[in-house]
Amino acid sequence: MEFSHIPVLYKEVMEGMAVRADGAYIDGTVGGGGHSSGIAESLGDGGRLYCFDQDTEALAAAGKRLEKFGSRVHFYHDNYVNAVKDLKADGVTGVDGILLDIGVSSYQLDNPERGFSYNEDAPLDMRMNRENPLSAYEIVNDYEEKELARILKEYGEEKFAGRIAKNIVSERAKAPIRTTFELNEIIKMSIPAKMRADGHPSKRTYQALRVECNRELDVLKESIDGMIDFLNPGGRLLIISFQSLEDRIVKNAFRTAENPCICPPSLPQCVCGRKSKGKVITRHPITASAEEAEENRRSKPAKLRIFEKGEA
Numbered sequence: 001m002e003f004s005h006i007p008v009l010y011k012e013v014m015e016g017m018a019v020r021a022d023g024a025y026i027d028g029t030v031g032g033g034g035h036s037s038g039i040a041e042s043l044g045d046g047g048r049l050y051c052f053d054q055d056t057e058a059l060a061a062a063g064k065r066l067e068k069f070g071s072r073v074h075f076y077h078d079n080y081v082n083a084v085k086d087l088k089a090d091g092v093t094g095v096d097g098i099l100l101d102i103g104v105s106s107y108q109l110d111n112p113e114r115g116f117s118y119n120e121d122a123p124l125d126m127r128m129n130r131e132n133p134l135s136a137y138e139i140v141n142d143y144e145e146k147e148l149a150r151i152l153k154e155y156g157e158e159k160f161a162g163r164i165a166k167n168i169v170s171e172r173a174k175a176p177i178r179t180t181f182e183l184n185e186i187i188k189m190s191i192p193a194k195m196r197a198d199g200h201p202s203k204r205t206y207q208a209l210r211v212e213c214n215r216e217l218d219v220l221k222e223s224i225d226g227m228i229d230f231l232n233p234g235g236r237l238l239i240i241s242f243q244s245l246e247d248r249i250v251k252n253a254f255r256t257a258e259n260p261c262i263c264p265p266s267l268p269q270c271v272c273g274r275k276s277k278g279k280v281i282t283r284h285p286i287t288a289s290a291e292e293a294e295e296n297r298r299s300k301p302a303k304l305r306i307f308e309k310g311e312a
C-alpha cells in the first residue's frame with residue numbers, strides 16, 4: 001500500500017519551525033516523512049534531522065522519501081517519549097526545533113490489516129508499534145467491565161460507555177470478539193437508534209481503544225517538559241493534536257512551562273522561585289484554512305500549538 005499522508009498544516013509548521021540551515025531538529029512522528037521533507041530541504045550540510053516513529057512501516061516509507069538527504073537525516077524506531085534519552089545517548093546535547101504530529105497516519109487508517117478503521121473488517125489490533133504485546137484484542141477481550149467503561153468514557157467521551165462495556169463482556173463470554181465488524185455490531189446494539197446521528201456509532205469507542213492501546217495521552221504528558229528542556233535557547237516545540245483531550249494536555253503543559261509560579265495570587269511577589277521556560281507563541285491554536293480543510297478532511301480537527309524556549 002502506498003504511503004500517501006498529506007502533511008497537515010504544512011505551511012504553518014514550516015513557518016513555525018523557522019528552520020536554520022545549521023540547526024538540529026526532531027520529528028517525533030515522522031510518518032510518511034511529509035513534514036520532515038520540508039525540514040530536511042531547508043537544512044545545509046551542517047544541519048541534522050532526527051526522525052522517530054514507533055511504526056516500522058512508517059519509518060521504511062520515510063526512509064525512502066528522505067534518502068536523498070543522506071547523512072543529514074537519522075532514523076530511530078522508538079516512541080517519541082524516548083527521543084531525548086535516545087539522542088543524549090548518541091551525544092546530542094540539544095535541538096532547535098521539535099515537531100509532534102500525533103495520532104494515526106492515513107496509511108495506518110487506510111491499511112485494513114492494522115485494525116484502526118471501523119469501516120474495514122479486520123482483526124482487532126490498533127497497535128502503532130507492532131512489537132507491543134497489548135493490542136485492541138486484549139483490551140476488548142481481557143479488561144474488566146469497569147475498566148472498559150472507564151476507558152470508553154474518559155478517552156472516547158462515549159455517553160454509552162457503560163452499556164457498550166456491559167455488552168462486550170456478555171458477548172465475549174460466548175466467544176472471543178476477534179474483528180472490527182464483530183465489535184461494531186456490539187457497539188451498534190448498545191446505542192439507541194435515535195442517538196446514532198452523530199457520525200459512525202463506533203467512532204468514539206475506536207478512539208478510546210486506540211488511545212489505551214498506544215498510551216497516547218500518557219506519552220504526550222510525559223514528553224512535553226523534557227522536550228522543552230532539550231530545546232536550545234530560542235528553539236521551538238510544535239505540537240499538532242487531533243482531539244480535545246490531547247489539545248488540553250498541550251495547552252496546559254505549555255501554559256505551566258510559561259508561567260510555573262504556584263504562589264497564591266494574594267502574595268505581592270513570587271516566592272516559589274519557579275522560573276519560566278519560555279513563552280507560548282500561539283495564544284489560540286492554529287487550525288486548517290478553509291481551503292486545506294476542503295482538500296484534506298483529516299486536517300479539520302487539527303490544532304497546532306507552539307512553545308518557544310527562552311534565552312538561557
Ligand SMILES: C[S@@+](CC[C@H](N)C(=O)[O-])C[C@H]1O[C@@H](n2cnc3c(N)ncnc32)[C@H](O)[C@@H]1O
Binds near residue numbers: 052079
Ligand atoms: C499523523 S502521522 C505523521 C505524519 C507526518 N507528519 C508526515 O508528514 O508524513 C503520525 C505518525 O506518528 C506515529 N506516532 C504516533 N504516536 C507516536 C509515538 N508516541 N511515538 C512515535 N511515533 C508515534 C504514528 O505511527 C504515525 O506514523
